[in-house]
Amino acid sequence: MSDEVEPGFVRVRLDLSYDGKDFSGWAKQARGQRTVQQEIEEALRTVTRSSETYELTVAGRTDAGVHARGQVAHVDLPEAVWAEHAEKLLRRLAGRLPHDVRVWKAEEAPAGFNARFSAIWRRYAYRVTDHPGGVDPLLRGHVLRYDWPLDVDAMNEAAEKLLGEHDFAAYCRKREGATTIRTLQHLGWERDASGIITATVRADAFCHNMVRSLVGALLFVGDGHRPVDWPAKVLAAGVRDSAVHVVRPHGLTLEEVAYPADELLAWRSREARNKRSLPGTGCC
CATH class of the missing domain: 3.30.70.580 (Pseudouridine synthase I, catalytic domain, N-terminal subdomain)
Structure with missing residues (x-):
């Protein structure tokens, strides 16, 4: 094409x-x-x-x-x-x-x-607060209120185990003819001075509901309902897990899309159209 x-x-x-x-x-x-x-x-x-x-x-x-x-x-x-x-x-x-x-x-x-x-990665941010008073009224349309205190260190530890190229079928809504193999380049959480906790998620591409599902799984780790290794076990199982909650959309923002140097744009576009398979699988 x-x-x-x-x-x-x-x-x-x-x-x-x-x-x-x-x-x-x-x-x-x-x-x-x-x-x-x-x-x-x-x-x-x-x-x-x-x-x-x-x-x-x-x-x-x-x-x-x-x-x-x-x-x-x-x-x-x-x-x-x-x-x-x-x-x-x-x-x-x-x-x-x-x-x-x-x-x-x-x-x-x-x-x-x-x-x-031609894009080489997309970067999303998901914003949440566990402040007992709730969300700043001026930010209510962009920040999720969470009712349990969150352990940012635990969420970051769990997130590290999800990085790299994997089949994210467990965290995606499957679409006919589409692969769920993605390369997750960055996934980390940071709490700012106001108490808002932001998840920064960067990948070459995302499948349907992937970011909101990953966030939902990591929030369950942060609130202590699931152990740190649980999100990685869900990923390895390779099937949708009913325990993975797809969080509400209003906390999610597409922040940036990156492209290669001009001379590589056409090459990247051709490369991105190729269906991927994991080593040893022989199929997508």
Whole structure:
């Protein structure tokens, strides 16, 4: 599959953020629920006075209620449309988009760029507080309230055993034809001065519900209901465990998407499309 842009079109990279509270996720849905993709595509069509909708490709298809601070997408626009609207596109989108989604940058993408397949990692943050008073009212839409005191050191110890390339089937909702093999590059917890505990999770890619399931398992370690080695045992079992709680989406934010040097974009895109298998398995 090629990432070459059709003749007469320009690939445009969009950097954006949104509050996921009132969205039914990123992707357009047949049932007509409000989605981030739909809002941006409709705004692009309006501000460029186009008769057709130009479809976005996104780095991470976030679920309903999940936020994004560092989301990346691309769209292929006709050269004439881009030439006419490039300089004023951001300002016009700001006037057309609802206040819970913003586009911060719109620029011509380098050759070989694909917002989804060229990415080398995505970084999420999940925020939770175990303060007995609850969540700061100004942060209530972005921080999970947890009713039990949490041991951050225990959660970090458990998290270390999950790093590396594994089949994360135990922590993912399986999708037909999709692999659940992922490389978890970083997973760590830190409590700040205000008492908010943030899990930082970075991987080459994530399967459905992976971050929220990992967080749920580690919270059970932090509150003492499960031993430190339990999340790793669940991972090794390779099947969904009913004891793994998928935490609520509002504590989760896509913080950053990283890409390689321009000359490696096309190579990375081809590489990411290959289905992976673990050593010795012979299949995906």
